[in-house]
Amino acid sequence: KAGVTQTPRYLIKTRGQQVTLSCSPISGHRSVSWYQQTPGQGLQFLFEYFSETQRNKGNFPGRFSGRQFSNSRSEMNVSTLELGDSALYLCASRDITGGKDTEAFFGQGTRLTVV
C-alpha cells in the first residue's frame, strides 16, 4: 500500500497570501488529521476529518480551514498568511472503522515558509 502523501513538500509564500496543502491518505483510511509542528509550540492538532465531516478542531484561528473529499483526500487552507504560520504541516490517516487499529500513519509533511 502506498503511504500518506502530502503535496507539496516545500512551499514559500508571502505574508498576506493564502495557501492550500493537500493530503492523500492510505487507501481505505477515512480519517485524516492535520498537525502543525513548530520549534516553539511543538506538534499541535489542527483538525480531523472523517467521511467528509470535520469531527474535531484544535485551537487555531478561523484562517485555518480544511475539507475532505469523497475519496478521503483532504486539503487544508490557510488564508492571510502570517510569519508565525511558518511550520511543518503534517497529515495523518487512520483506519478507524470496525474498531480497527488506532495507529496514525503520517506523511512527510509540507514545509511552509512565510516571508
Place this chain on the structure above:
Amino acid sequence: AQTVTQSQPEMSVQEAETVTLSCTYDTSENNYYLFWYKQPPSRQMILVIRQEAYKQQNATENRFSVNFQKAAKSFSLKISDSQLGDTAMYFCAFLPWGGSEKLVFGKGTKLTVNP
C-alpha cells in the same frame, strides 16, 4: 485538557547501550492510548510503540519497551542495544479513547546515538 510532558530535551547514548526516555501525562480519562513516535531527519513520524491504558502488561516491540505506570501517569521508553539509526526526535503522545483523532504530543526528546 490533557497534557504530555517530556522533561529531557536532549539525550545521547553510545551505540549498543540502553537509554530510557521519560514521559509523564495528565488526564482525567480512564481509557486512552499512549504512543511513542520517532521523527528522523526525513521528518516522517513513525510509530515506535503503543500502549492501551487498560492493559497492565507493558508493551514491547523488539528493542523497544515501555514502563507504563498508570497511577503515576508515567510512560517511559527504553531502547536497548541502541543503533545509529535510532538517532531522531522521539515524541510521546496521548490519545483519548473514543475514536476521534486528537493526539496530544509532548515537546519531544532529541536522541543522538554515538558510534
